[in-house]
Amino acid sequence: MKVTLNVDLHHLPRVEGHGNVIVRVDRGSVVDARWEVVETPRYFEVMLKGKHFRTAALLVSRICGICSIGHTLASVRATERAFGVEPPPLAAKLRLLAKHGETIQSHALHLFFLAAPDFLDLPSVLPLVEACPDVVALAARLKGVGNRLCDVVAGRTTHPVSIQVGGMAVRPARADLDRLRHELVSVLPDLESAVQLFRGFKLPEFERETEFVALKGEGSYPWIGGRLISTDGVEKDEDEYRAMTNEYVVEHGTSKWCRLSRDSFAVGALARFNNNFRFLRPEAKKVAAALGLAPIDHNPYRNDLAQLVELVHCVHEALLSIDEIQAAPSDAELRAPVVPRAGSGVGAVEVPRGILYHRYTYDSEGYVVSADCVIPTTQNNKNIHNDVVALVHSLAKRGVSDREAERLCAMLVRAYDPCISCSVH
């Protein structure tokens, strides 16, 4: 059988940003298979130069509308490490709670609004509003609780306002946190329904051995700062992020590519799960078992399942963290004094799509001299490309319709939950 395939997914839908998948298979041989990023570059690293450290965090937040809290956290961490400032414990707890809000919001958005339509054979979640209003209501409740966590803790969901260099600007009202706690408890049954829903979905069978990179858990599932590890056994300090990412410019496409022990590596929910499974909450481990997910899983489509496991983990962590915050004395410190000094600092944060790094060099007055931002999807782009190539080779042997090839390629890219405008910043 000589398979011929033609797929031209120009501006792939249901992903953040602009990318293309192009596949040409001619009588059994693969002529072309690629993942191409065509997003317009914005030059954030250049715009950052000469900006005050307060402005830097607000500016980089606008790299990405979905993970703006993650960018803000990486930014203030980089600045604090450059200035030798340690945020007070209560501020660190509040930041992590906002982080959980963002992860819940982002994973729910991806799982229900972007990924699920593929399994239901629908173009989008919109037809579901009439066909299955209860599924949409469930998705809205889960995404909503994440957004409200961000609103209450960070002042706003998209582009937060209360996260500042040194700590947090305001402490959320006790009544607001109590309300959120109730709301989190009320979505616990929704998490079970979500797990049932995804158990019913048939994920494509596909494996390609991959190196997975994540922050290293030390006692808990890691989100903000720490050492860097990979499933190939690499371990480095947060400050050595460049040696962990090895970004390079490619001629075609506006995103850079990265590599480590191999030609490419992956970051994100599955990478965190594969590296730090033992630190997940017991409730999340149970869900992983129910979904048949165990480390080290090399099927990129199963990043969706890892996101669902993390969604459960974050809801339970958020509940505990609200209790800790409410127990903190009313006069607990929120912000450490900040005195700028010349020097550099790195901030690494696990955002929904993988590790994000910001590094700034400051002058003695606290103005940015140079900046570097390495984005999760930038780290994933070469791995996505390599997966597309491997998938197309297997399809060329197997033989499928153009429509099916298109579906499998689109789902593969979508499974990484790419944030393309973020990767081209």
Added chain:
Amino acid sequence: MKYLRIEPRRPKVGIFDFTSCEGCELQLVNHEESLADFLACVEIVNFREASAARDDTYDIALVEGSISRADEVERLKSIRAKAKTLVAFGSCACFGGVNRLKNACDLVAANREVYGAHPKETLPVRAVKEIVPVDLEIPGCPVNKPEVERIVQHLMMDLPFQLPVYPVCVECKQRFTTCLYERGELCLGAISRAGCDAPCPAGGLGCWGCRGPALDANVEAFRSMVRERGFSQRELDERMSFFGGFEVRS
């Protein structure tokens, strides 16, 4: 269902993104408590970020992002040709947004710094109205969903919509936020257009003017007031140029 004997329309809406963070589009699927109602009021026919279905007949085009490449100029013109009403959606579309800060840099040097030997195509950032006529502007970084919902209600009833003309201070007072100047911090609330419900002063950040100037804002008087209070020219300029709203005026 008629309301005051007017039959509401269910407008066909297309959503399009250009150079941006896509945060404004994201607001369309936020505000979950009214999401189902919102989606019932409009027929979304083209929303690449959320749907694989594409239909090029739409009444309203929501355009997010600023314009910074030749292919974007062409795409924007073809959207303008198809849409009855073109809405500049968010501060990037209205003024260029934070992306406009790029225009202060040397683009050749910027390209060399980011992309080394493989420079990418890029143009100085422009707002949507610098390229095609705009029927309605919804500023905000990001846009405020409750305000977007109000605007959609007006469009359904064929009623004109007017953004607030008063400054952010009015909404800030309504939420009883302690004024940032009392804590010795800078705020642009007195000269910025309201409609956001003043989240930034309440969150301790102060207003950065993401929605552009309020009507007849006395910017010169504001500048001298701020200088008298001891804030540096550099700090004020950095803040007023941040979203591009105080530079571009139609």
